[in-house]
Amino acid sequence: MLGPDVAWYVAVAAVLFGIGALGVLIRRNTLVVLLSLELMLNAGNLALIALSRHWHNGSGQIFALAVMAVAASEVCVGLGLVVALNRRRLSLDVDTLSELRG
Amino acid sequence: MNASSLTSILIWLPIAGAILIWILPLSRYATGSLALLFSLAEVGFWIEQAARFDFTRSGLQMEERATWFGDLHVSYHVGVYGFSMWLVGLTVVAMAACTGYGFWVGRDRSRAYFGLMLLLTGATVGVFVAQDLLVFYAFFEAMLIPLYVLIGVWGGARRMEATIKFVIYTMAGSLLMLAAIIAYGLKSGTFDLVNGPTSASRWLFLGFMLAFVIKAPLFPFHGWLPDAYREAPPEVSAVLSGVIAKAGLYGMLRIAIAKFPDPTSFYRTAVLALAAAALVYGSLLAFRSTDFRGVVAYSSLAQSGLIALGLFAGTDLGFDGAVLQMVAHGLISTSLFLIAGAVERRTTTGEFRFLGGMARGRPALATLLMTLGVISLAVPGSASFAGEFLILAGVFQRAWWWSAIGAGAIVLAAMYMLRLISAVLHEARGSTVADEALDLRPGELALVVPLVAGLLFLSAWPAGISHHSFFGQSPAASVRSQFK
Amino acid sequence: MTGGAWLCLLAPLGGTSLITLCGTRIPRVAAAWIATTSVFVAFGGAVWAFVSLRSQNGHRGEFTTAWTWLESGNFHAGLQLFVDPLSTVMMLIVSGVGGLIVLYSIGYMDGDDEERRYFAYISFFVFSMLLLVEGGNLLLLLAGWGLVGLSSYLLIGFWHERPSAVEAAKKAFVMNAFGDATMALAFFILIAHTHSLSFVSGFGVGLSPTAVNLVALGLLGGAAAKSAQIPLQTWLPDAMEGPTPVSALIHAATMVTAGVYLIARTHFIFEQARTVELIAAGTGALTLLVAGLIALVQVDIKRVIAYSTMSQIGYMFLGAGVGAYSSGMFHLMTHAFFKALLFMTAGLAIHALAGEQDIRNMRGLGRLMPFTKWCFLAGALALVGIPPFSGFFSKDSIVASTAALGTWYGWIFWVCGIAGAFLTGLYTFRLWFLVFPGEPSPFVREHHHKHHGREGAWTMLVPVGVLAVLATVGGWLQWSPQWHPFSDWLEPAARTLAVAAPTNTQEYYTSVATVLAGLAGIAVAWAIYSERKLAIPAAPFWRRTLEHKFWFDELYDAVFYKPTAAFAAALRREFEEPVVLQTGPDLGRTTLETGGFVRRIQTGLLRTYVLFLAAGAAGVVLAFLIAK
Amino acid sequence: MSTLVAASAGNVLVWIVWVVAVFSCLGSGIAVITFSNPFYSALALIGNLGSLAVMYLLLSAEFVAAAQVLVYAGAVVVMFLFVIAYVGPRRETPWSGGPSWQTVGAVGAAGALLVEIVVAVGMQANGSLHSDGRVGAAFGTPAWVGRVFLIDHLLAFEITSVVLLIAAVGGVILGSHTRRTA
Amino acid sequence: MTLHTTHVDWFGLGPVFVxxxxxxxxxxCAVLVPRAVRRLASATIAGAGFTAALVLAVWLYVDSANGHTIVSGAFYRDRWTALGQVILCAIGLATTLLGVEHIPGWGRSSDPGRRDDHIAEFFALLLASGAGMAFFVGAANLMVLFLSLEWFSIALYVMCAIDYDPFAASVGGKAADARPEDRDAFGVAGGSLEAGLKYLIVGSFGAGTLLFGSALVxxxxxxxxxxxxxxxVASQGLTGDTxxxxxxxxxxxxxxxxxxxxxxHMWTPDVYEGAPTTVTAWMxxxxxxxxxxxxxxxxxxAFPHDEHLWSWAFAIVATVSLAIGNFAALVQRNVKRILAYSSISHAGFMLIGLSAGSALGGRALMYYLVPYSAMAFGSFAIVAARERELGVPVTLENLAGFGWERPFLGVAMWFxxxxxxxxxxxxGFVGKFYVLAAAYRHGWVWLVIVGVLATLVSLYYYLGIVRAMYMRPSAELQVQPGGSVAVSGGAPAKEELLHVAVGAAFVVSLGSLFAVQPLIELARHAARAFPL
Structure with missing residues (x-):
C-alpha cells in the first residue's frame, strides 16, 4: 500500500489514545474531560480503520461509523449533564463533585 | 406414617411452625402456646422415632434421600444412627424447655422470638440427622442465624459485642470447613456421608476440625464463649451450651473421626492435648469466675474438652462415654442456665458477691440447683459420672496420663460447682436477694423438673444411651466401619 | 435373701423420695417418722438377708442384678447387689446403728425449721451407705462411695447460713472427691486389664505387679480420704459443723469406716500388693498416734471425739492392713456402737446446754445429767478398751495381729498400738474429768435446761440406752483367743491372713499391755485434770503444733489450694482476658482499620476513579504481555 | 516503469501527507488537553478530527472520512461550542487539583497504557501487519459501505439508531426540567 | 443492483424488539397521555413490555435447543441468551413495580406537579436499558457488543441523573470537610447529578478502553x-499474538x-449512592x-485459546474485588454504599465462576446470578422503601427499629x-458453594480460601445491617419520619407494589435454595451453547 504500514497508523492511534487518557486524568473541567474522551474514541476509530484496511474487510469501517454515532450520543448526554450542572449553579470542576465518597 | 419420614418431619415441623408463627398475627399468649405446642409435638415425634428405632440393626435408619443438585452429587440425605437419635432427643427436649422458658418469662416481640426458637430447633435437628456434607453444613450454618438475632435482640447489655464475636468466630471455622467440604466432595465425587470414602488428607481434616473445635469449643478457640454465654438470654445460653456446642462434638464424631481415620490417628495426641487443656483450663477458670453463668460457661468448656477426650480416645468406652456425656451435659447445662435465668430474674444479677442464702425458704430452687450441681460435678452414681467414667476409662486405654489429668479436673469440678452452689444458695443472704424473691414457680418447675427427671432416669440407667448409641459390641469398630 | 438386700437398700431411698416429694405438705414430725421407719425397715431387710444367708451354710454369697447399669464395649456393670457375710454385717451395722441415730435425731432436731430437709438427707445417706456396702461391683461401690460423700456434704453443711459449716462441707467433699478420683484411676487400670469391675469372676486376677500395686494405691487413696487417714484427714474435724447425730452416724459409726470395709472387700487386690497393704497399716498406725495427740488439746467436745474417731479408724486400718480383716471389721462394729454412743451423749450434753460445745465450760455436768454421765462412761471405757467393755475385745486383737507379723515393722505397729491405747485413755478421760465429775460450773448452772424433766426427749434417750448396752456387751461376740464367731462368719468373705493370725500368747500379753496402757492414760488424765496433781506439761511449741493439728491445713492451703487459686487467677488475668478474649476483637479492629484504609482510596474525586481504571487496564495489559 | 515512478512519487506524497496529518493530529490532541480555555480545546479538537479524516482517506476509507467531518466536526463539536458558550468560558489549568499522587499516577497510567500498546504494535510490526496493501476500487466507497452495513452488519446499523435516539431523549430530559409551578 | 438484505430472525430478537x-x-406517553394518568399508563406499558419479553424469552429458551447465530452472525439465539433475558426481564418487571411509586428527588418536594416529571421517560429509559442488556447478552460480535453496551449505558447514565432537582441549594464543593454521614443536609438530587456524571465519564473511559481492545483484537x-x-486464532496460531x-x-x-x-470498581459506590434507589436496584x-x-x-x-491468560486475570480481579469490596464495606454507614461495596464483592464471587472458565463455572455463574440479583434488587428496594418513609438517605443509624416497624420488609432484609x-x-449459599467448587475443580484451592475468608469479613457488615434494623431501639432514631408521605395528608404511601417486588425477590432467593436442581438443569442447557 501507499504510505506507511498499517502498524504506523495503529501506533499513532495508540499515542492518541494515551493523550486522550492523559487528558481525562489531568483535567478538571468537565468539558475538556469530555473532549478528551472524544480523543480516545477517535483513537479507537483510527485503529479500526487502519486495521480494516489491513484486512481488506469492512467491519472496521462500519465499527468506526457506529462509534461515531455512539460518541455523538455520549456527548449529547454528557453535555446535557453539563447544562444541568450549570443550571444548579454547580461548578464544572470535577474535583468539586465529590459529595459522594468514602 | 412412614418411619423414614419421621426424620424429615423432625427437621421441617418446627420450621413450618416458625413460618406459621411469623405469618399469623396472634397475641403473645397464643404465639407462645403455639410455639410450645410445636415443641412438644416435636418431642412427641422424637419419642415415636426412638420407639421405632431398631437397635439391633446396623447402619443408617429412617433414611430419606432426594437429589438436591445432581451434577455435584449433592443430595438431601437424612437419617439417624443411634447416637444421632440421642442428640436429636436432647435437642428437642432442651429446645422445648427453652421455648417454654421464653413463654414463661413472656419475651417481648413474641412472634419473632418464638419463630426463631423453632427455626433453631429445626436447624439443630438438621445438623444431627444430615447425612450429606452440604446439608450438614447448611444446617450447621443455619443454626447461627436465629442465634445471632436471639442474642442480639433479647440479650444483655453487652449483647452486640457478644453476638458479633460469636458469629464471626464460629463462621471463621465453618467457612474453612466449607472449603474442606468442597475439596472432599469434589475429590471423592460425592458429598454423601454414608457412601463417601474415607480420606487421608490432613488438611481437610484440619479444616473440619477447626470448625468443630470452635463450635464445641476447645481451648484456645473459646474466645466467643464467655461473652456469648453471659450476654445471651438465659434460655439461649442454655441452648448454646446444652445443644449447639454438641453440634461441634457431633461433627468430630460423625465426620472428622469417621471420615479421616489416618489424620485422626496422626493428630490424635494433639487433639487430646487440646481437649485436656480445655478440661483443665475451663475448670480453673470456672473456679475463678465470679458469676453464675461464668461458672457454667467455663464448665461447659471443660466438659467439651472431656467429651473430645473421649471421642479422640478412639476406644469403645471413649465413644460410648462421649455420647452419653453429650446428652447428660446437654441436659445439665440447659437446666443450669434456666435456673441461672430464674435466679437473675429474682435478683437482677448473677454476680456471686450480691447473691447468697437463697436456699432458705426456697426449697424447690435449692433442691433443683443442688441436684443439678452435684450431677454436674459428676458425683458417682449420676449420669454424668457414668459418662465421665467411661470417657476416662476409655482414654486411659490410650495413655494413662489423660485419665490422670481428667481425674484431677474432676476434683476441680467439685471445687467450682460447690462454690457456685454455696455462693447462690448458702451462707449469708446476698444484698440483692429480697425476702419477697419467690421460690421457683410452677411454670419454671414444669420446665426444669422434666429435665432433671430425665437426668435422674439416665443416672439410673446410663446404659440406655451408652449401649444404644453404636451398633454392635464395639463402638470403635463401628466407627472404623463408618457406622455401616 | 436378695429380697432382704433390695428392701434394705430401697427403703431409705423411698423415705427420701417421699419426704422430698411431699415437701411442706406434711408436718415435720411426719418426715422424721418416715425417715426413721424407712431406716428400721432397712434394718429389717438386713436382718432378713442375714438370717437367710446364715441358713445357707458354706455359701459365700449371692449376686442379684436389677439391670445392666452401665455398659460399653465389653465392659458391663450391672445394678448389682452382693449379699455375702461381709456385706450383711455392714448392712446390719449401718441400718441398725443408723436407725437408732435417726430415731435420736427426732428429738435432737426437734424445732429446727428445716427438719424435713434433714430427714430427707439422712435417709438418703443411709441409702447411699447401703449402696456402698451392698454394691456387687466396684463401680456401684464407687457410686455409693460418692453418694455418701454427697450426703455427708449435705449434712455437714446442713446449717448453711453458717459460713464455717459451708466451708467444712466443701472441704469434706473436695477431699473425698480426691479419693474418688484415685479410686476411679484404679478402676481404669482394672478395666484396661480385666474389662471388669465385678467382685465375681477372677476379680483383680492377672494384673501385672505394677498394675496391681497401682490399683491398690488408688483404692488406698479412696479409703484414706473417706476414712480421714493421714494425709487426707483434715476434713473430719471440720465436719463437726454438722448436727451431732450426723457426726454420730456418718463421721463415727458408718461412713468414715468405709475405708476399712473397702480394704476388706478388695483384699484380693491388696494381698497381691502386700507392700501397699502394709502402707495402709502404716497409715493407720501413724494416724492413730497423730489423731490421739491432737485430741489431747482440743476443747470442742465433738472435735475430741472426732479425733478419737480418726484414731480408732487408724486401728482398723492397722488391722485390715496387716491382714486381720475380721479384727478390723470387728473393731468397726464395736466402734460404731461406742462412738455413736459417745457422740450421742455429747449431743445430749450440747442439747442440754443450748448448743455449747466448749468443754472448758462444762465442768460438773454429771451431777445434772446422771444418765448421760453413766452412758458416756460406758462408751469411754469401751473406747479405752477396758474389759469387759466392747472396745477391749476388738482393739486388742488388732494390736495382737501386729505382733503376729513378727517383723520389725510389725513391732513398730505394736508399739504404736500400745501408745495409742495410752493416748486414748488420756484424751478420753481428759474429756470425762473436764465435763462430768465435780460441782457444776456457773456456766452449766446458768444454761442447763431439761426436756420435760428428763435429760432429753425419749427418742433421744432410748437410742442412747440401747447403744450403751451394746457398747458394753457388744464385744462379747468375740474374744479371739477363745471364741470367734464373728471371724468365722466373715471368713468366706475376708479370711484373715495367716501371718496376721496371732497366737494366744500374743493375744494375752498384748491385752495386758493395752489395758495397762489404757489404765495409765486414765490415771494420767485423772492426775492432771481431776485433782490437778500434775501440771500440764509446758511445751509451747508442741502444744501449738497440736492445736494446729500438725499444720496440715496450713500446709495444704499453701501447697495446693493457694497455688491452684493463684494459678487460675493468673491464667485469667494473663491469658484469658488479654489473649483469648482479645484476639478476636484485635483481629476485628485490624480488619476495620484495613477497611478504613481502603475507604480513604475512595476519594470521591472522579479523576482518581479513572486513574484506577486506567492503571488497572495498564496492569492487565502488562501482565498479559509478560505472561503470553 | 512509469507506474512504478508514479507509484513511488505517489508514495512520497502519501508519506508527506501522512507525516503532516500525524503531526497535526497529535499536536491538536495535545492542544485539546492542554489549553486552559475549553473553547480553544474544542477548536483544537476540530483540527484533530480533520487530520484524522485525512488519515482515513489515506487508508481508503472515503465514506468514513466524510462522515467524520460531517458528524464530528459538523455536529458534535458544534454542540460542544454551543454548550461552552452557554456555560461561559471556565478556565482551568491542567495538572492541578486532586491528591498529590494523582498527577504522577495519571502520567504513569496513561504512559504505561501508551507504551504497552505501542510495544505491542511494534512487536507485531514485522509480522502480520505487513501487507501488500492492494485493495479493490470499491473499498471504502459509500456504496460498498452501505452494502456491508446492510448485509453484514445490519444489526449494528439498527442499534446505532436506537443509541442515538436514547441519547436524544436523555439530552432532552437532562436539559429540560420543567419550571416549578408553585 | 439488487441488494440481498440479510435474513432477520424476528422471533430470535423478539424480547429485544418488544x-x-x-x-x-x-x-x-410522555407527550400524549395526560399528566394525571401518565405514571400509571407508562408503568403499565413497562410492566406489559417486560412481561411480554419475559414470555418470549421463555419461549425462546424452549425453542432454542440448538444455539446458532442470527442476522449474519451478529446475535446468538441460544439458551444462554434466552436465560439471561429471562432474568433481566424478571428484574425489569420487579423494577417497574418498584418504580411505580418512584418519586423523583426522593419525594422531598410536596409539589404534586413535580411528582410526575419525567416519569414516562423514566420507564421508557428503563425499558430501553433493559432492551440494551437483553441485546448485550446475546451479542455475537465485538461491534454489537460495544454498541449494545453503549446502548444500555447511555440509558443508565440518564437514569442515574434523572432525579436532579434544578432548584435545590447549590452546595457543590462544600462537602470537602463534611463527613459522609452528615451529607443528609445536602441536596440528594445533587448527588444524583454527580452520580450521573461520574458514571458517564468513567463509563466512557471504560468504553474507550473496550473499543481500543476490540480494535486490537x-x-x-x-x-x-x-x-x-x-x-x-486456532487456524493461524495466534494464541500469543501481542x-x-x-x-x-x-x-x-x-x-x-x-x-x-x-x-x-471505583465509580460503583458513588453512583449507587447517588443514583435514585430504584435505578440502583436495577443497575x-x-x-x-x-x-x-x-x-x-x-x-x-472468542478467546478459548487464551484461557490461561484471562482466567488468571479474572481470578486476580476476583480476589482484589473480594478484598476491596469487603474491607471498604466494613466502615460504611450509608446503607446504599454498603450494598454497593457488597455488590463489588459479589462481582468477585461471580468472577470466580467466570475465571474457572469451565462448564461448571458457567453453571455456577448462571446459578449465582439468580439469587444474587434477587437479593441485590430486593435489598435496594427495601432501602428505597425506607427512603420514601424518611425522606433522607438511609444510614445504619436511621435504620434503627426498621425491622420491628415494618415486619415484612424487615424480615426480607434480614433474609x-x-x-x-x-x-x-x-x-446465595449454594451459589457460593458452586463458584468455590468450580474454582476447586479448576485446581485453585487458594481461590477457595480467598472466597471463604472474604465471606468471613463480609459477615461483619451484613450482620451490622441486621443489627441496625433489629437490635437498636428506634428511640435512637434522630430523623423525623416525614417526607412527602407525611406532608401530603397522611395517606401512607402505596407500597403494595413495592411489597410485591420485594416478595418476589424473597421467593426467588429462597426458592433457589431448594430448586437448585431445576435451575442447574436450565443453566446446564444454557451453557451447552459454549464449546466447553
Missing part, C-alpha cells in the same frame, strides 16, 4: 465475530468496569447479569443480608 417497542410507546483476527476470532493479548486485556478492563470489579442486579453473562460467553467463545453473607437462607 422491549424497545414498549420503550417507544412509553415515550409517547480485530487487528489480530481480522474479524469481529466471536467464533470467527476463535477460528482465526495484538490479541493486548486487546483481550483491554476488553477485560472494559468489561470489568461494567461488572464493577476491582480495581475498575446493581441487571447490569451485573448482563456483563457477567456476556463476559463468560465472550471469553469462552437478604444473611443470604448475601452466604448463610444458608436462600440461594
Amino acid at each position: 422491549l424497545i417497542g414498549a420503550s417507544f410507546v412509553a415515550l409517547l 480485530y487487528g489480530a483476527a481480522g474479524t469481529v465475530s466471536f467464533d470467527g476470532i476463535a477460528r482465526a 495484538f490479541l493479548v493486548t486487546g483481550i486485556a483491554l476488553i477485560v478492563a472494559g468489561l470489568g468496569f461494567k461488572m464493577s470489579a476491582a480495581p475498575f 446493581s442486579s441487571a447490569t451485573k447479569v448482563a456483563a457477567l453473562l456476556l463476559a463468560f460467553r465472550l471469553m469462552t467463545t 437478604f443480608m444473611f443470604g448475601f453473607a452466604g448463610l444458608p437462607l436462600g440461594g
Whole structure:
C-alpha cells in the first residue's frame, strides 16, 4: 500500500489514545474531560480503520461509523449533564463533585 | 406414617411452625402456646422415632434421600444412627424447655422470638440427622442465624459485642470447613456421608476440625464463649451450651473421626492435648469466675474438652462415654442456665458477691440447683459420672496420663460447682436477694423438673444411651466401619 | 435373701423420695417418722438377708442384678447387689446403728425449721451407705462411695447460713472427691486389664505387679480420704459443723469406716500388693498416734471425739492392713456402737446446754445429767478398751495381729498400738474429768435446761440406752483367743491372713499391755485434770503444733489450694482476658482499620476513579504481555 | 516503469501527507488537553478530527472520512461550542487539583497504557501487519459501505439508531426540567 | 443492483424488539397521555413490555435447543441468551413495580406537579436499558457488543441523573470537610447529578478502553465475530499474538468496569449512592447479569485459546474485588454504599465462576446470578422503601427499629443480608458453594480460601445491617419520619407494589435454595451453547 504500514497508523492511534487518557486524568473541567474522551474514541476509530484496511474487510469501517454515532450520543448526554450542572449553579470542576465518597 | 419420614418431619415441623408463627398475627399468649405446642409435638415425634428405632440393626435408619443438585452429587440425605437419635432427643427436649422458658418469662416481640426458637430447633435437628456434607453444613450454618438475632435482640447489655464475636468466630471455622467440604466432595465425587470414602488428607481434616473445635469449643478457640454465654438470654445460653456446642462434638464424631481415620490417628495426641487443656483450663477458670453463668460457661468448656477426650480416645468406652456425656451435659447445662435465668430474674444479677442464702425458704430452687450441681460435678452414681467414667476409662486405654489429668479436673469440678452452689444458695443472704424473691414457680418447675427427671432416669440407667448409641459390641469398630 | 438386700437398700431411698416429694405438705414430725421407719425397715431387710444367708451354710454369697447399669464395649456393670457375710454385717451395722441415730435425731432436731430437709438427707445417706456396702461391683461401690460423700456434704453443711459449716462441707467433699478420683484411676487400670469391675469372676486376677500395686494405691487413696487417714484427714474435724447425730452416724459409726470395709472387700487386690497393704497399716498406725495427740488439746467436745474417731479408724486400718480383716471389721462394729454412743451423749450434753460445745465450760455436768454421765462412761471405757467393755475385745486383737507379723515393722505397729491405747485413755478421760465429775460450773448452772424433766426427749434417750448396752456387751461376740464367731462368719468373705493370725500368747500379753496402757492414760488424765496433781506439761511449741493439728491445713492451703487459686487467677488475668478474649476483637479492629484504609482510596474525586481504571487496564495489559 | 515512478512519487506524497496529518493530529490532541480555555480545546479538537479524516482517506476509507467531518466536526463539536458558550468560558489549568499522587499516577497510567500498546504494535510490526496493501476500487466507497452495513452488519446499523435516539431523549430530559409551578 | 438484505430472525430478537417497542410507546406517553394518568399508563406499558419479553424469552429458551447465530452472525439465539433475558426481564418487571411509586428527588418536594416529571421517560429509559442488556447478552460480535453496551449505558447514565432537582441549594464543593454521614443536609438530587456524571465519564473511559481492545483484537483476527476470532486464532496460531493479548486485556478492563470489579470498581459506590434507589436496584442486579453473562460467553467463545491468560486475570480481579469490596464495606454507614461495596464483592464471587472458565463455572455463574440479583434488587428496594418513609438517605443509624416497624420488609432484609453473607437462607449459599467448587475443580484451592475468608469479613457488615434494623431501639432514631408521605395528608404511601417486588425477590432467593436442581438443569442447557 501507499504510505506507511498499517502498524504506523495503529501506533499513532495508540499515542492518541494515551493523550486522550492523559487528558481525562489531568483535567478538571468537565468539558475538556469530555473532549478528551472524544480523543480516545477517535483513537479507537483510527485503529479500526487502519486495521480494516489491513484486512481488506469492512467491519472496521462500519465499527468506526457506529462509534461515531455512539460518541455523538455520549456527548449529547454528557453535555446535557453539563447544562444541568450549570443550571444548579454547580461548578464544572470535577474535583468539586465529590459529595459522594468514602 | 412412614418411619423414614419421621426424620424429615423432625427437621421441617418446627420450621413450618416458625413460618406459621411469623405469618399469623396472634397475641403473645397464643404465639407462645403455639410455639410450645410445636415443641412438644416435636418431642412427641422424637419419642415415636426412638420407639421405632431398631437397635439391633446396623447402619443408617429412617433414611430419606432426594437429589438436591445432581451434577455435584449433592443430595438431601437424612437419617439417624443411634447416637444421632440421642442428640436429636436432647435437642428437642432442651429446645422445648427453652421455648417454654421464653413463654414463661413472656419475651417481648413474641412472634419473632418464638419463630426463631423453632427455626433453631429445626436447624439443630438438621445438623444431627444430615447425612450429606452440604446439608450438614447448611444446617450447621443455619443454626447461627436465629442465634445471632436471639442474642442480639433479647440479650444483655453487652449483647452486640457478644453476638458479633460469636458469629464471626464460629463462621471463621465453618467457612474453612466449607472449603474442606468442597475439596472432599469434589475429590471423592460425592458429598454423601454414608457412601463417601474415607480420606487421608490432613488438611481437610484440619479444616473440619477447626470448625468443630470452635463450635464445641476447645481451648484456645473459646474466645466467643464467655461473652456469648453471659450476654445471651438465659434460655439461649442454655441452648448454646446444652445443644449447639454438641453440634461441634457431633461433627468430630460423625465426620472428622469417621471420615479421616489416618489424620485422626496422626493428630490424635494433639487433639487430646487440646481437649485436656480445655478440661483443665475451663475448670480453673470456672473456679475463678465470679458469676453464675461464668461458672457454667467455663464448665461447659471443660466438659467439651472431656467429651473430645473421649471421642479422640478412639476406644469403645471413649465413644460410648462421649455420647452419653453429650446428652447428660446437654441436659445439665440447659437446666443450669434456666435456673441461672430464674435466679437473675429474682435478683437482677448473677454476680456471686450480691447473691447468697437463697436456699432458705426456697426449697424447690435449692433442691433443683443442688441436684443439678452435684450431677454436674459428676458425683458417682449420676449420669454424668457414668459418662465421665467411661470417657476416662476409655482414654486411659490410650495413655494413662489423660485419665490422670481428667481425674484431677474432676476434683476441680467439685471445687467450682460447690462454690457456685454455696455462693447462690448458702451462707449469708446476698444484698440483692429480697425476702419477697419467690421460690421457683410452677411454670419454671414444669420446665426444669422434666429435665432433671430425665437426668435422674439416665443416672439410673446410663446404659440406655451408652449401649444404644453404636451398633454392635464395639463402638470403635463401628466407627472404623463408618457406622455401616 | 436378695429380697432382704433390695428392701434394705430401697427403703431409705423411698423415705427420701417421699419426704422430698411431699415437701411442706406434711408436718415435720411426719418426715422424721418416715425417715426413721424407712431406716428400721432397712434394718429389717438386713436382718432378713442375714438370717437367710446364715441358713445357707458354706455359701459365700449371692449376686442379684436389677439391670445392666452401665455398659460399653465389653465392659458391663450391672445394678448389682452382693449379699455375702461381709456385706450383711455392714448392712446390719449401718441400718441398725443408723436407725437408732435417726430415731435420736427426732428429738435432737426437734424445732429446727428445716427438719424435713434433714430427714430427707439422712435417709438418703443411709441409702447411699447401703449402696456402698451392698454394691456387687466396684463401680456401684464407687457410686455409693460418692453418694455418701454427697450426703455427708449435705449434712455437714446442713446449717448453711453458717459460713464455717459451708466451708467444712466443701472441704469434706473436695477431699473425698480426691479419693474418688484415685479410686476411679484404679478402676481404669482394672478395666484396661480385666474389662471388669465385678467382685465375681477372677476379680483383680492377672494384673501385672505394677498394675496391681497401682490399683491398690488408688483404692488406698479412696479409703484414706473417706476414712480421714493421714494425709487426707483434715476434713473430719471440720465436719463437726454438722448436727451431732450426723457426726454420730456418718463421721463415727458408718461412713468414715468405709475405708476399712473397702480394704476388706478388695483384699484380693491388696494381698497381691502386700507392700501397699502394709502402707495402709502404716497409715493407720501413724494416724492413730497423730489423731490421739491432737485430741489431747482440743476443747470442742465433738472435735475430741472426732479425733478419737480418726484414731480408732487408724486401728482398723492397722488391722485390715496387716491382714486381720475380721479384727478390723470387728473393731468397726464395736466402734460404731461406742462412738455413736459417745457422740450421742455429747449431743445430749450440747442439747442440754443450748448448743455449747466448749468443754472448758462444762465442768460438773454429771451431777445434772446422771444418765448421760453413766452412758458416756460406758462408751469411754469401751473406747479405752477396758474389759469387759466392747472396745477391749476388738482393739486388742488388732494390736495382737501386729505382733503376729513378727517383723520389725510389725513391732513398730505394736508399739504404736500400745501408745495409742495410752493416748486414748488420756484424751478420753481428759474429756470425762473436764465435763462430768465435780460441782457444776456457773456456766452449766446458768444454761442447763431439761426436756420435760428428763435429760432429753425419749427418742433421744432410748437410742442412747440401747447403744450403751451394746457398747458394753457388744464385744462379747468375740474374744479371739477363745471364741470367734464373728471371724468365722466373715471368713468366706475376708479370711484373715495367716501371718496376721496371732497366737494366744500374743493375744494375752498384748491385752495386758493395752489395758495397762489404757489404765495409765486414765490415771494420767485423772492426775492432771481431776485433782490437778500434775501440771500440764509446758511445751509451747508442741502444744501449738497440736492445736494446729500438725499444720496440715496450713500446709495444704499453701501447697495446693493457694497455688491452684493463684494459678487460675493468673491464667485469667494473663491469658484469658488479654489473649483469648482479645484476639478476636484485635483481629476485628485490624480488619476495620484495613477497611478504613481502603475507604480513604475512595476519594470521591472522579479523576482518581479513572486513574484506577486506567492503571488497572495498564496492569492487565502488562501482565498479559509478560505472561503470553 | 512509469507506474512504478508514479507509484513511488505517489508514495512520497502519501508519506508527506501522512507525516503532516500525524503531526497535526497529535499536536491538536495535545492542544485539546492542554489549553486552559475549553473553547480553544474544542477548536483544537476540530483540527484533530480533520487530520484524522485525512488519515482515513489515506487508508481508503472515503465514506468514513466524510462522515467524520460531517458528524464530528459538523455536529458534535458544534454542540460542544454551543454548550461552552452557554456555560461561559471556565478556565482551568491542567495538572492541578486532586491528591498529590494523582498527577504522577495519571502520567504513569496513561504512559504505561501508551507504551504497552505501542510495544505491542511494534512487536507485531514485522509480522502480520505487513501487507501488500492492494485493495479493490470499491473499498471504502459509500456504496460498498452501505452494502456491508446492510448485509453484514445490519444489526449494528439498527442499534446505532436506537443509541442515538436514547441519547436524544436523555439530552432532552437532562436539559429540560420543567419550571416549578408553585 | 439488487441488494440481498440479510435474513432477520424476528422471533430470535423478539424480547429485544418488544422491549424497545414498549420503550417507544412509553415515550409517547410522555407527550400524549395526560399528566394525571401518565405514571400509571407508562408503568403499565413497562410492566406489559417486560412481561411480554419475559414470555418470549421463555419461549425462546424452549425453542432454542440448538444455539446458532442470527442476522449474519451478529446475535446468538441460544439458551444462554434466552436465560439471561429471562432474568433481566424478571428484574425489569420487579423494577417497574418498584418504580411505580418512584418519586423523583426522593419525594422531598410536596409539589404534586413535580411528582410526575419525567416519569414516562423514566420507564421508557428503563425499558430501553433493559432492551440494551437483553441485546448485550446475546451479542455475537465485538461491534454489537460495544454498541449494545453503549446502548444500555447511555440509558443508565440518564437514569442515574434523572432525579436532579434544578432548584435545590447549590452546595457543590462544600462537602470537602463534611463527613459522609452528615451529607443528609445536602441536596440528594445533587448527588444524583454527580452520580450521573461520574458514571458517564468513567463509563466512557471504560468504553474507550473496550473499543481500543476490540480494535486490537480485530487487528489480530481480522474479524469481529466471536467464533470467527476463535477460528482465526486456532487456524493461524495466534494464541500469543501481542495484538490479541493486548486487546483481550483491554476488553477485560472494559468489561470489568461494567461488572464493577476491582480495581475498575471505583465509580460503583458513588453512583449507587447517588443514583435514585430504584435505578440502583436495577443497575446493581441487571447490569451485573448482563456483563457477567456476556463476559463468560465472550471469553469462552472468542478467546478459548487464551484461557490461561484471562482466567488468571479474572481470578486476580476476583480476589482484589473480594478484598476491596469487603474491607471498604466494613466502615460504611450509608446503607446504599454498603450494598454497593457488597455488590463489588459479589462481582468477585461471580468472577470466580467466570475465571474457572469451565462448564461448571458457567453453571455456577448462571446459578449465582439468580439469587444474587434477587437479593441485590430486593435489598435496594427495601432501602428505597425506607427512603420514601424518611425522606433522607438511609444510614445504619436511621435504620434503627426498621425491622420491628415494618415486619415484612424487615424480615426480607434480614433474609437478604444473611443470604448475601452466604448463610444458608436462600440461594446465595449454594451459589457460593458452586463458584468455590468450580474454582476447586479448576485446581485453585487458594481461590477457595480467598472466597471463604472474604465471606468471613463480609459477615461483619451484613450482620451490622441486621443489627441496625433489629437490635437498636428506634428511640435512637434522630430523623423525623416525614417526607412527602407525611406532608401530603397522611395517606401512607402505596407500597403494595413495592411489597410485591420485594416478595418476589424473597421467593426467588429462597426458592433457589431448594430448586437448585431445576435451575442447574436450565443453566446446564444454557451453557451447552459454549464449546466447553
